[in-house]
Amino acid sequence: MTDLRYDPSEIEPRWQRVWADERTWEVANPDPAQAAAADEPPKSYVLEMLPYPSGEPHIGHLKVYSVGDAVAHFHRRTGRRVLHPMGYDAFGLPAENHAIKTGQHPRESTNAAIAEFQRQFREWGISIDWSREFATCDPEYYRWTQWIFLELFKHGLAYRKDAIVKWCPNDQTVLANEQVIDGHCERCGFEVEAKQLNQWFFRITDYADRLLDDLATIEWPEHVKTMQRNWIGRSHGAEVTFRCEELAIDYPVFTTRPDTLFGATFFVLAPEHPDIERLIAGTGQEQAVREYVNHALTESNELRGAADKEKSGVFLGRHVVNPVNGEAIPVYVADYVLMEYGTGAIMAVPGHDARDHDFATKFDLPIRRVVEGENPDGDADGLPYSGDGPLVNSAPEFDGLPNREALEAIVGWLDRDGKGHASTNYRLRDWLISRQRYWGCPIPVLHCERCGIVPVPEDQLPVVLPDVEDYAPRGKSPLAAATDWVTTACPQCGGSAERETDTMDTFVDSSWYFLRYCDASNDGAAWDPAILRSWMPVDQYIGGVEHAILHLMYARFFCKALSDLGHLDAQEPFAKLFTQGMITKDGAKMSKSKGNVVSPSALVASHGADTARAYILFIGPPEHDADWSDEGVEGVHRFLSRLWRLSAEIAARGPEDPPAAPDGADLTLVRKANWAIDKVTGDMSSGRFAFNTAIAAVMELTNEISRLRDEAGTGAMRLALQSANSLLFSFAPHAAADGYHLLTGERVWEQPWPQADPVFLASDTYELVCQVNGKLRDRVEVPADADRDSLQALALAAPNVRTHVDGHDVVKVVVVPGKLVNVVVR
């Protein structure tokens, strides 16, 4: 048998050629004119997040596509029509930064990276429908990104406004709130600055409630849903108006605790509040306030935002009136109040809010209790207390009421008097989508001197990204330098107009790519809604948890907005989401600078794609982070070699049917095979991703085959090996397809998923566990159909049970048929 050597470098390309030549993984769209046939198999849209092509794929790509491919194969072989496409998120900063450094056009480096990704995806044997492939930087694709932009624009969901926005001084572009992590640019890590600019936004805040409420309709990991809920940050409360009588100006504030209104003893504005100058005029506080505000505005976000920072602020020299009791309370400016949330002003209730309490203590302001209850970590009076309790020190009609009831009553009263109303606030801001960068999708509008903002007519799409000489950002888009391109005629009045030079955030490109896959070659529309109806939503989406907020919320927003505009039915793009964990090496994230990078192409060259894929799935539960081990790779390689060699060896013995009534070693083997089928099926069914235990089960089966190779008959061996290869195909497709083909002459992917025969799942006898006082004392082989009484008798007769029972009183015997007997003695 020495000449039977497992050689993935021969096996893998051979099967890849078959799949490529026969276009095995392509799936046709249903004919929209034709009603779906009744016997048509159910569809399954399996999708992994599309890669950003840069350099070459890393081990994280290998993991996400190995996971997705296992799901896709399982769905195919369990009777579903599977859509499993691939594309590239090809616009973006890394290619542009590379262009700035080298002068190479981003398109060239991107295309080179795409070619390398394509090569490796094929080399990994991922079962992709290549007929639907595209890159988001293809004009045939971004034409429709522009079309979507215009649809949103026409319906008021895309708009331009002046706003204080987050600016990355390094990348020289604005960023969406979601792209600012701890005050730093998500891409390059530079601290962001605030800038007042005129920018394009998508009105995602219109969808805040639906984005929040519809989370209940999708099967996503709970922590991802929680992150989205927190990001949207819906709070219920009231808007209450405090009036500055001296200047006759009303100041609304948002509060979640209108029940504590009677405890408001001061009022605070954010340093950015536009009315500050007006308020301080003539108070004598001008100097002090200006100094404070200037300091607050120049302080970094990070310093200012530190939660444990000591409270600071300055009295404005003005008062506002608390609408519930007519009390005039002093107005302060303080940096703990944020302009971007609520109204930029707050009523301060130091008795029941920790921050207000800190401030009041520092500035010696009155602290009033209005809710009964003790804070054990609070001051001498047990304040600040933020829990529930009956109201006190408020108004006679509210005192004594539980605060939650009082809250409703007070809001009702304010509403009747026109001093306030129930209100809901969100943390979510509109999505800032314009970028002052080159390598992105041009925003398809013109600025006309006479007509203002004019959308590019649909028949002029795409607005093709022009070539430029200099990619370096200079505070405005490099496109502004392409003057021939910028200068154009207004389609409305014919007068001179200029093109918008900002490009779109690349997250716009990736917010609808999963729709385009469904109808990727449609050149008359972004998609045919009927075709979308047949594929959407994505049944199983797979990707990294780092997109929990950004991509996954934007894509949800797009689906809701586009379905409101009548372009699709799906309210939610991704019915199920699986987030895979990261692979580390020596406990650290892989990086070139640390020199701990495992290269997929090197791995495939040395051990083959099957080993790489199966190892990644075997290393642990795919949702967990896992540390790479070169020795572990060897182990999986040994296993694949062994299974393949056994398959080849038994195949060479010639055909033989499995025994009709197996016994002895044959029976053991047949039972093990059926056990493995049952185990792997369970590990992969109903959304379980237990690939590690599934592979372990095939290893067990292989070990049994190897152990019994000299005792079992060829028929039983063939059956067991066939099952092992069939089960392994989802994880190591080439080796399994080859082994299966050697044994049967058949193509494993054309075979249905194997079914366990219940006859061989059961056994005539089993090992009964015998416990005394819950401790294992003996095991006895018992008939499978033994009744409770005989089980009890058999257990009590077991020698080592007797030694522990003798001399004691048997208090009780617990019999669990099929499992164990526990004798309780005293």
Add this chain to the structure above:
RNA sequence: GCCCGGGUGGCGGAACGGUAGACGCGACGGACUCAAAAUCCGUUGUCCUUCGGGACGUGUGGGUUCGAUUCCCACCCCGGGUACCA
């Protein structure tokens, strides 16, 4: 601070409330070989043992149960998310 995860052999990890440690790695011993590689076989939680077995073991302390890695309470540690959001 708050919200999620998670603490099991030397390591990665298995265990519908029912034999803790499947499977793999590593280690040790053996077969084959002139030798090595490859391959195959065996042992491998800790301690004790008269070799029958016994005691202890899933972060810590309690509880529920005939029986707890699993359920409940309190706490410790690690990872992630988030944070003056009123």
